Amino acid sequence: MSKCQIFYSVCVNDLPLSEKRSLSHTPKRVEFRKVRSSAGLCIRAVQENGGPRRLVDIVRIVPELSRNYFKSPSRRALFGGISLLGGFYVAQTISLSFGALGVNDVIAAVVCVLLTEYVTKFYYSRPKVTFPVALLNNFKMGFTYGLFIDAFKLAS
Numbered sequence: 501m502s503k504c505q506i507f508y509s510v511c512v513n514d515l516p517l518s519e520k521r522s523l524s525h526t527p528k529r530v531e532f533r534k535v536r537s538s539a540g541l542c543i544r545a546v547q548e549n550g551g552p553r554r555l556v557d558i559v560r561i562v563p564e565l566s567r568n569y570f571k572s573p574s575r576r577a578l579f580g581g582i583s584l585l586g587g588f589y590v591a592q593t594i595s596l597s598f599g600a601l602g603v604n605d606v607i608a609a610v611v612c613v614l615l616t617e618y619v620t621k622f623y624y625s626r627p628k629v630t631f632p633v634a635l636l637n638n639f640k641m642g643f644t645y646g647l648f649i650d651a652f653k654l655a656s
Contacts, residue, residue: 570631583635587642588649595650612647616640 570576591612598608619640623633 576631579635580638583638584642584645587639587644588646589642590639591643591646592650595647599650599654612643616644 570579594608594612598605619636623629623637623640626633629637
């Protein structure tokens with residue numbers, strides 16, 4: 501059994517005697533069948549050793565789970581596209597809100613340029629590009645594309 505596996509235990513104290521009989525106990529975990537109860541079942545996650553699962557343990561397995569999730573090229577492409585479109589959406593929103601108000605246009609433009617340049621420097625200074633950094637670069641490309649499209653809309 502891997503450490504990432506979660507088992508469930510049942511708070512048996514709150515159950516009636518008829519439902520306590522339907523529970524089957526194993527040395528490491530408590531398994532239960534679907535039983536209707538007016539009192540309800542109290543379910544909690546436990547570790548393999550029977551102790552309660554701590555929040556730290558859950559946080560520690562998140563990177564491994566995300567690495568396994570993003571091994572598929574189709575998922576990587578999907579989230580890359582979502583990141584690109586998210587950057588486009590943010591650029592359109594910033595352009596619309598500051599353009600409609602006519603206040604702080606120059607400051608918003610400076611912040612956008614600084615953000616874009618910082619992400620570019622961060623991306624190209626890495627010896628090896630990781631997936632989160634590539635998503636950040638995709639967001640930047642969508643952001644820049646959105647600003648260019650908005651500039652063309654204003655010029656026409």
